[in-house]
Amino acid sequence: MKLKDFKKKMQKNVFTTAQAHVIAFRDNPKLINLQLHQWKKSGDVVQLKRGVFMFADSKPVIAEIAGSLCSPCYFSLEYALSLYGIMPEAVFSYTLVTTKKTQQFKTPVGNFIYQSIKKEAFTGFDVKTLIADPEKALVDYFYLNSSRLGANEIFWEESRLNGSELDFSKVFYYAKLFKSGKLITLLKDFKNYAKT
Numbered sequence: 001m002k003l004k005d006f007k008k009k010m011q012k013n014v015f016t017t018a019q020a021h022v023i024a025f026r027d028n029p030k031l032i033n034l035q036l037h038q039w040k041k042s043g044d045v046v047q048l049k050r051g052v053f054m055f056a057d058s059k060p061v062i063a064e065i066a067g068s069l070c071s072p073c074y075f076s077l078e079y080a081l082s083l084y085g086i087m088p089e090a091v092f093s094y095t096l097v098t099t100k101k102t103q104q105f106k107t108p109v110g111n112f113i114y115q116s117i118k119k120e121a122f123t124g125f126d127v128k129t130l131i132a133d134p135e136k137a138l139v140d141y142f143y144l145n146s147s148r149l150g151a152n153e154i155f156w157e158e159s160r161l162n163g164s165e166l167d168f169s170k171v172f173y174y175a176k177l178f179k180s181g182k183l184i185t186l187l188k189d190f191k192n193y194a195k196t
Contacts, residue, residue, distance in 0.1 A: 001027060001035065003044050013060035014068045017051045048107045062109075063130040066096055069105050070114045073098040074125035077115065077144065080137035081161075088160050097122070097132075097140050115144050121177040135170040138163070142186050143178050151189035163194030 001024050009023045017036065024032050036053065039045040045053045052068050054060055066073055077095035081087035093111040099119045105112045117140065124136030132140065138161075142149060149155070168191050175183050 003039060007055060012064075013058035014048070014052065014054045014064050016068070046108050048109065049105050062094065065107070065109055066094060066112060066130060069107070069112055070096070070098050070100055070103065072122065073114055074130040074132055076125070076132040076137045076140040078141065080132045080134070081141060083131065084134040084137065086134060086138060086162050086166070088162070117143065118178070121174070123177070124174050133170065135166055136174045138166065139171060139174040139178070139183070139187070142190070143180065143183050146180070146182050146186060149186055151186055153193055156190060156193040161190070163190060166194065
């Protein structure tokens with residue numbers, strides 16, 4: 001199958017080997033695998049991880065790539081906190097949470113870091129963009145980093161986290177989903193700091 005025909009049939013920028021087999025169902029699966037290998041070699045497709053590809057000349061939405069690498073997931077933690085201006089530092093990796101195991105993928109598009117949280121707390125994000133609410137991103141960050149966070153004013157000043165615009169009723173709603181006393185304590189202390 002020609003690349004042009006394959007792209008027309010695929011109708012998406014990021015795809016799996018299994019999806020390629022379905023699209024080119026008349027061809028032998030081994031031939032499809034060989035064709036993908038040749039397109040990869042010629043630079044027409046880019047391998048994001050084993051069994052996941054994107055067309056080299058496409059501009060996929062970053063959420064499409066993230067969901068293809070590991071699903072379910074949503075953007076949170078440092079990446080989302082930086083987007084919202086809560087964390088002032090620039091972030092050079094895409095940080096996400098998932099209900100699957102913690103893992104990382106280095107791709108030509110960027111570094112994707114997935115951290116595992118419990119299913120009960122997997123909420124608080126936009127289903128189209130896969131970006132967490134600012135309050136949920138903060139709670140995820142505190143939960144996954146609670147061992148290195150300190151509950152005192154000096155620590156919060158040095159962390160430079162800006163919580164002045166956060167809705168703390170939402171923060172504590174999301175925090176309760178984790179059922180962690182330490183998390184609630186940290187967030188209460190951060191709230192006191194943010195409000196001053």
